Amino acid sequence: MKTAQEYIDSMRKMRFELYMFGEQVADHVDNPLIRPAMNCVAATYELAEETRFPQYRELMTATSHLTGKKINRFCHIHQSVDDLVKKSRMGRVLGAHTGSCFQRCVGMDALNALSMVTYDIDVKHGTGYNERFLKYLRYVQDEDLVCDGAMTDAKGDRSLRPSQQADPDLYLHVVEEKPDGIVVRGNKMHQTGAVNAHEIICMPTRAMLEDDQDYAISFALPADTQGIVYIYGRQPGDTRKIDGPNLDTGNILYGGQECMVVFDDVFVPWERVFMYREYDFAGDLVEKFSSYHRQSYACKSGIGDVLIGASQLAAEYQGTSKASHIREKILDMIHLNETMMSCSLACAYEGHREASGTYLVDALRANVSKLNVTRFPYDIARLAQDIAGGLIATMPSEKDLKHPRIGKYIAKYLKGVEGVPVEDRIRVLRLVENLTMGSGAACYLAESMHGAGSPMAQRIMIGRQSDVERMKNSARRLCGIEP
Numbered sequence: 001m002k003t004a005q006e007y008i009d010s011m012r013k014m015r016f017e018l019y020m021f022g023e024q025v026a027d028h029v030d031n032p033l034i035r036p037a038m039n040c041v042a043a044t045y046e047l048a049e050e051t052r053f054p055q056y057r058e059l060m061t062a063t064s065h066l067t068g069k070k071i072n073r074f075c076h077i078h079q080s081v082d083d084l085v086k087k088s089r090m091g092r093v094l095g096a097h098t099g100s101c102f103q104r105c106v107g108m109d110a111l112n113a114l115s116m117v118t119y120d121i122d123v124k125h126g127t128g129y130n131e132r133f134l135k136y137l138r139y140v141q142d143e144d145l146v147c148d149g150a151m152t153d154a155k156g157d158r159s160l161r162p163s164q165q166a167d168p169d170l171y172l173h174v175v176e177e178k179p180d181g182i183v184v185r186g187n188k189m190h191q192t193g194a195v196n197a198h199e200i201i202c203m204p205t206r207a208m209l210e211d212d213q214d215y216a217i218s219f220a221l222p223a224d225t226q227g228i229v230y231i232y233g234r235q236p237g238d239t240r241k242i243d244g245p246n247l248d249t250g251n252i253l254y255g256g257q258e259c260m261v262v263f264d265d266v267f268v269p270w271e272r273v274f275m276y277r278e279y280d281f282a283g284d285l286v287e288k289f290s291s292y293h294r295q296s297y298a299c300k301s302g303i304g305d306v307l308i309g310a311s312q313l314a315a316e317y318q319g320t321s322k323a324s325h326i327r328e329k330i331l332d333m334i335h336l337n338e339t340m341m342s343c344s345l346a347c348a349y350e351g352h353r354e355a356s357g358t359y360l361v362d363a364l365r366a367n368v369s370k371l372n373v374t375r376f377p378y379d380i381a382r383l384a385q386d387i388a389g390g391l392i393a394t395m396p397s398e399k400d401l402k403h404p405r406i407g408k409y410i411a412k413y414l415k416g417v418e419g420v421p422v423e424d425r426i427r428v429l430r431l432v433e434n435l436t437m438g439s440g441a442a443c444y445l446a447e448s449m450h451g452a453g454s455p456m457a458q459r460i461m462i463g464r465q466s467d468v469e470r471m472k473n474s475a476r477r478l479c480g481i482e483p
């Protein structure tokens, strides 16, 4: 396994075509706006370093079913319910460690979904995808790589299917077939951790019909393959990071990352293609990946831990922590946060073995879990802002605090309870600001809403997975209605 430092060194070798603020970024590893996001992925390596974090060995590592070697859990194919449960717990630990999206789950979820679907395609169509995929998986495990799992297409007019769009590139598709591979064109949106990844794994974004078969493709490429163009996404308050870690950034260590990724006629060799025109499996791959990724949102309970802790500290620093209404609000936050975590654990405990041997979470509970996540972080953030007070929206900058003429006013008038340095109060309020309306809110709120699919996608799946007939029968029996 790589150490965190080896991971960062490996990123230096990547040659991304990356743009930010209208300019090409040459040295992405040392870019102050990108580095906190890269540190976040590095934490997925760091916590797996047994000598430094022996307490996380069980959660952060697993035994490869291919080689029997110890690997990072993010490269693992779930072999049991216990693996699924550990995955949920790992997400919470890392969310609490970073207070951010640590970006590596999408690749893990893509690998697991493909381990099943390539097998199922082979059974039906007599293809050889699973063997190809397992060879690729072994490479990912041996090298301990970060994979970006890329699903969401641009989608153009949402009322039209991929093949019906006026511009055929609005969904990623094959434009040429060659003896040694295929050429693809299109785009993947909202790509979490894209330029912190070694590999990019593309999957279709929706169920497809026969006319859409050019779009029913899945493949993996080195993330810096020629023709892949990355355009860095903005987050609120992102430029506060440009001066390096400072009081105003709130989370001084970590951050998230999303990119728009363009495939400008990119060649994919056959050995990296895991689905090619099997449109009848596109929907299945989407559903399996989505179930896994909806489970992954245990990460938000970890970020919730940070926000609850910050709110409690803010109350203590301001002298309000003993007020009964503050105690109630903290309890409400804990209740919401633990409800999210409980659902993520429930879908893991109710998991089952698929034909390929991979364990899959229970789809109904995974979707209930994610639907909660589209709401509860907003409620928790509202309570955090309530407790923190209006200062989170009006506080002067670190430079003002350190200014020779006016710094003393800030130190005097922002002082809370005796014995707490004013800077500590500022720090914790900035963290609340970061998570509820700054760059951290992109991870904690908007991503909770739309990441792993928007709320309606979960509602549809909940409707499909629920057995209302069984419920009607229960009711009929108890009130004496003949079935």
Ligand code: SF4
Binding pocket: 100, 101, 102, 103, 104, 105, 106, 192, 293, 296, 297, 299, 300, 447, 451
């Ligand atoms: Fe992982 Fe959560 Fe980020 Fe998704 S939002 S990649 S589940 S940390």
Ligand code: FE
Binding pocket: 192, 447, 451, 452
């Ligand atoms: Fe996400």
